[in-house]
Amino acid sequence: MNYYVTTSIPYVNGEPHLGHAMEFVMADVLARAARKSGAPVIFSTGTDEHGGKIAEKAAELKIKPQELADQMSEKFRKLIKELDVEPDRFIRTTDKGHIQRAQLVWKSLEKDIFKHKYVGWYCTGDEEFFTETVVKENNGICPDHNRPYEKIEEENYFFKLSKYNDEILKAIESDKLHIVPKTRKNEIVSLLKEGLEDISISRPKDKIDWGIPVPGDKTQVMYVWFEALLNYITVLGYPEHEDFKKFWPANVQVVGKGIIRFHAAIWPGILLGLGLPLQKELYVHGYITIDGKKMSKSLGNVVSPHDIIKKYGVDAFRYYFLRHVPSYEDGDFSWEAFETAYNNELANELGNAVQRTAAMISRYQGGIIGDVPGQEHDKGGYDKALAECHFDRALDEVWEQVRGLNQYIDQEKPWEIAKGGDDDHLREVLAQQVGDLLEIADMLEPFLPSSAAKIKHVFESGVVKPLETTLFPKLETKDAGNDQ
RNA sequence: CGCGGGAUGGAGCAGCGGCAGCUCGCAUGGCUCAUCACCAUGAGGUCCCAGGUUCGAGUCCUGGUCCCGCAACCA
Numbered sequence: 001m002n003y004y005v006t007t008s009i010p011y012v013n014g015e016p017h018l019g020h021a022m023e024f025v026m027a028d029v030l031a032r033a034a035r036k037s038g039a040p041v042i043f044s045t046g047t048d049e050h051g052g053k054i055a056e057k058a059a060e061l062k063i064k065p066q067e068l069a070d071q072m073s074e075k076f077r078k079l080i081k082e083l084d085v086e087p088d089r090f091i092r093t094t095d096k097g098h099i100q101r102a103q104l105v106w107k108s109l110e111k112d113i114f115k116h117k118y119v120g121w122y123c124t125g126d127e128e129f130f131t132e133t134v135v136k137e138n139n140g141i142c143p144d145h146n147r148p149y150e151k152i153e154e155e156n157y158f159f160k161l162s163k164y165n166d167e168i169l170k171a172i173e174s175d176k177l178h179i180v181p182k183t184r185k186n187e188i189v190s191l192l193k194e195g196l197e198d199i200s201i202s203r204p205k206d207k208i209d210w211g212i213p214v215p216g217d218k219t220q221v222m223y224v225w226f227e228a229l230l231n232y233i234t235v236l237g238y239p240e241h242e243d244f245k246k247f248w249p250a251n252v253q254v255v256g257k258g259i260i261r262f263h264a265a266i267w268p269g270i271l272l273g274l275g276l277p278l279q280k281e282l283y284v285h286g287y288i289t290i291d292g293k294k295m296s297k298s299l300g301n302v303v304s305p306h307d308i309i310k311k312y313g314v315d316a317f318r319y320y321f322l323r324h325v326p327s328y329e330d331g332d333f334s335w336e337a338f339e340t341a342y343n344n345e346l347a348n349e350l351g352n353a354v355q356r357t358a359a360m361i362s363r364y365q366g367g368i369i370g371d372v373p374g375q376e377h378d379k380g381g382y383d384k385a386l387a388e389c390h391f392d393r394a395l396d397e398v399w400e401q402v403r404g405l406n407q408y409i410d411q412e413k414p415w416e417i418a419k420g421g422d423d424d425h426l427r428e429v430l431a432q433q434v435g436d437l438l439e440i441a442d443m444l445e446p447f448l449p450s451s452a453a454k455i456k457h458v459f460e461s462g463v464v465k466p467l468e469t470t471l472f473p474k475l476e477t478k479d480a481g482n483d484q
Numbered sequence: 485c486g487c488g489g490g491a492u493g494g495a496g497c498a499g500c501g502g503c504a505g506c507u508c509g510c511a512u513g514g515c516u517c518a519u520c521a522c523c524a525u526g527a528g529g530u531c532c533c534a535g536g537u538u539c540g541a542g543u544c545c546u547g548g549u550c551c552c553g554c555a556a557c558c559a
Contacts, residue, residue: 010559011558011559013558013559048559051558051559052558052559053558053559054559118557156557183488183489186488186489187487187488187489187553187554190487190488191487191488191554191555194486194487196556197556199556199557200556200557203557223557224557224558224559225557225558225559228559257553257554258553258554258559259559260554261554261556262559287553324496326496326497329489329490329497330552330553331496332496337495337496337508340508340509341508343519344507344508345507347519347521348519348521348522349521349522351518351519351521352518352519352521352522353518353522354518355517355518355519355521356517356518356519356521356522357517357518358518359517359518360517360518363517364517396506396507399507406521406522406523407522407523409517409518409522409523410514410515410522410523410524411523413515413516413517414517415515415516415517418517470519471519472519473519474519474521
């Protein structure tokens, strides 16, 4: 069974942040878990690079938009690498292939595309359109610039999204397009019940020219969002490539809650217009706050993923954002909470369990491990959690076993058995510990790949191979570089 | 009356009709294999407010208060 998982592709307007990092990691867990099961997997991610914002910013920096996009895209690539995230594809919306295929999509969609005059209220101060409601609220005068909104007409191409409203609604209600978590599904269902409007999918070129040309109309470029969404199929080589035929529809698309409308309404609409099946599942994660506050440049509370990784290591990073940020809700990051989780759960509970087991086998049995029992624990809860993208609960399940192991050790007291001289029993108990650890390592593999590999390395061969450094070295608290 | 989500021990959460639970933090005891780690026990809650349904309500219903998202062109 082929497995296709995607992340949303970040807009290269800003620096990579914790939210991006978390999304990459989540999708990576799904991809690794699927690969582990032996399925052919494509895990794709990339960057979204067109649009007015990029053009403006490039102009500010006095470089070409493409140069800016190149630089920024590279930063995301670097982050992915640093996170131990291993996508199979990295698509850029400025890739030639994407551009050509997006144009093919446009042509296939032509039956649902029409030209329409968009009438909006525009403020030249903001260089932005405002909705009827906003304009009314302000009595027709922009409060920021104290000048009246202008009524502007702009000719755009529109996509007949409304036409597909009911079909999308039906797919979502029946879970043919399964939206996780349920609250997100409800949100979208109620939105669809109100009804979707047709959407503008192009911009006049004289206004924004950093975009993909609309086929057959030199005056218009595709609206960024429209074209960016197409990455999910252009990356597979829509329409003719084998991969597309084999891997679409996607098994899971991972997105943040802020862009759910695009992925649960507009994107399905486009797919239906193309006569393609919808993605099977849309997993929507929440946002990350820092010390309980929204992260923002103006608050100056932005924490770079890189700083965390540098200090604690990549697996600790993955661990925190998978377990301590609720999979179905918003979560918080603070250095303090991170450190607590690192010390208690990773170092003291897991790391130490590995350490004490390895130490006892080395000390009492010269490193020789007895007959290790196979899988003994019920993995049902873990599998279910993982299938539901409940990463936090899946790790809860793993830690239940970690705790169980520490309890087991304290109950059996191998150090006392060793004194008593019952070698057979001792060997059995220690082998049991090893069995538990290997099971734990196995479950940890998609989540903390390098730690899982280390645990396996220590015990797998039948002889304990001590680690050069402990699994999660405990850090002496409050050193530099940590601005609480 | 635009739509939706939430309010449970100091903190973060679970429970969604049947003795209020988990993790952290705190206190006490045990152990010594281990990264001064591990294990056990305990203290701590008018489950936002007011009504109602029920033998029984964090859990269902009605009303209210307070927070937080979304509300079509910024991706």
